[in-house]
Amino acid sequence: MTNISGRVALVTGASSGIGAATALKLAEAGAKVGIAARRTDKLESLKSEIVAKGGEALVIAMDVVDAASVEAGVKKLAEAYGSIDVLVNNAGLMPLSDLDQFKTDEWHRMVDVNVKGLLNVTAAVLPRMIEQHSGHIFNMSSIAGRKVFKGLSVYCATKHAVAAFSDGLRMEVGQKHNIRVTCIQPGAVATELYDHITDAGYRKQMDELANQMTFLQGSDIAETIVFAARAPSHVDVAELFVMPVEQGW
């Protein structure tokens, strides 16, 4: 087993949903967590919750699209705690719409946050892990990184990109630098993700879906992250495909 107690983790998109739940679980497992996002009020509340449970957290204001903000946040965490052992590349968004609606701002935003943002954070953290000759990077893909769904074309493209990048990264840094890489591909999780859908039809569809089946909770995904982080040091849980039992597609 890998002991994650006392290890330092950075979780992006920690202000809600899967990221907040993951930060909480990692802290409960004894890790010191850097909690990063744009909404620092939410991060302060999360920090209070973590501290109340005996954990340790550092609030980091970070826009993953802005490389300077990412670099500053990573530096702040490394200076506070001395290393970065676990990175959870989780920040992302999913504004669904059909392509013929040409919501191109949303297309670009998804590419910027889900792909370029993840690359920005990886580029900032990876040199430190290489220097340490250890580390574990989790990349948040999705079932949409394995299959394509109508209305999710651009989102699927970004999550396929994350899956491809993740596997390539694993091959390049595993043997050479002793860094583990895990790609996470959840089905439907009850979070704020669906609140950002501006297309009325898809928004209604997602609300109806939530009434038809029991979604996963952020904590379900967080548990799998802790499981993979705790695997023996020679084991890389390279993929986690986690589905609600009732999601039959």
Ligand SMILES: NC(=O)c1ccc[n+]([C@@H]2O[C@H](COP(=O)([O-])OP(=O)(O)OC[C@H]3O[C@@H](n4cnc5c(N)ncnc54)[C@H](OP(=O)(O)O)[C@@H]3O)[C@@H](O)[C@H]2O)c1
């Ligand atoms: N919910 C699902 O069904 C599901 C399924 C598969 C995969 N996922 C993936 O899981 C990840 C987390 O999503 P979630 O479901 O937990 O949704 P969520 O509750 O909406 O959380 C998204 C997080 O991303 C952060 N974020 C967005 N843009 C950002 C930016 N520019 N810079 C920094 N942080 C940013 C948000 O923080 P701020 O707004 O405070 O910056 C928020 O903390 C995403 O990558 C999503 O694609 C979700």
